Amino acid sequence: MTFANNQLRIGVPSKGRLSELATELLLQAGLNFRRQDRSLFARVSSIPADITFLRTDDIPTLCAEGAIDLGITGSDLVEEAGADVIRRMNLGVGRCRLSMCVPIDSAIHSPADLKGKRIATSFPNVTERYLQQHQTSVHLVRLNGSVEIMVSLGIADAIVDLVETGSTLAANNLRILTDIGTYETILIQSPSCRDLQTADRIVRRLEGVVIARDYSLLEYNIPHDKLADAEAVTPGFTSPTVTSLEDAAWYAVRAMVKSKDVISIMEKLECLGAKAILETSINNCRL
Ligand code: AMP
Secondary structure, three states, X not given: OOOOOOOEEEEEEOOOHHHHHHHHHHHXXXXXXOOOOOOOEEEOOOOOEEEEEEOOOOHXXXXXXXXXXXXXXXXXXXXXXXXXXXXXXEOXXXXXXXXXXXXXXXXXXXXXXXXXXXXXXXXXXXXXXXXXXXXXXXXXXXXXXXXXXXXXXXXXXXXXXXXXXXXXXXHOOEEEEEEEEEEOEEEEEOOOOOOHHHHHHHHHHHHHHHHHHHEEXXXXXXXHHHHHHHXXXXXXXXXXEEEEOOOOOEEEEEEEEEHHHHHXXXXXXXXXXXXXXXXXXXXXXXX
């Protein structure tokens, strides 16, 4: 299979941690496709678009050059490539920091202490910009991976690498000296997008899934005299749905809440006398 000429092209990471996240997100947004074996192309069945599987770090440049119209990649890679693309939306996954790290017992305590030292990184451009801002000149060792072992290999005094949980750093006896930036997985668009209408349609679909992932639906019964207090705790997106129950002393309430707040909201509602408090996850939405 090859690309249809005027059809929108979406670049999706072919492997690595982002590949599965991106595929799951597209399928949940109703962009159904089947990747045959290790094929580089797939046709989306429900929308006029083709998918091509690419290296995550090539996606920013290929999108800027117009080879693809939309791409899923890390905002860290967009910044490193200096790619001229439009950032359409954050996808709510892959959040990480780019951090300058030194050995736990190192005498280096500020970026200025790095003067003349060796720093290993696969983000030389972002690192260089940061060091210029801090008027520090170092010897940069440019690598494509396994940066975290370069201090113990004796190749570098410090590294600049992505940190998510910090467990890789701990395993390599490193500590964060300073953060250079925070990043996440994003959807980018080419400045010369072939089909803006379809691109907007895809963005709306992805927004439906990404927003839904942040929210839960909470349902509960509340005594009449506590309704106003409960509504203040769960104001909902527009406003909560309130229904009368057969038992006139009670109302049933339904409202969207931020998933991360569900437990504390449930506790507050329970204190107000709410009963039968139920949380349901939301798969998709249009708000
Ligand atoms: P952690 O041990 O959870 O701090 O993860 C650090 C390791 O995962 C490093 O090797 C990073 O290069 C890699 N990593 C963490 N977050 C991301 C991300 N959002 N995108 C790509 N690689 C990442």
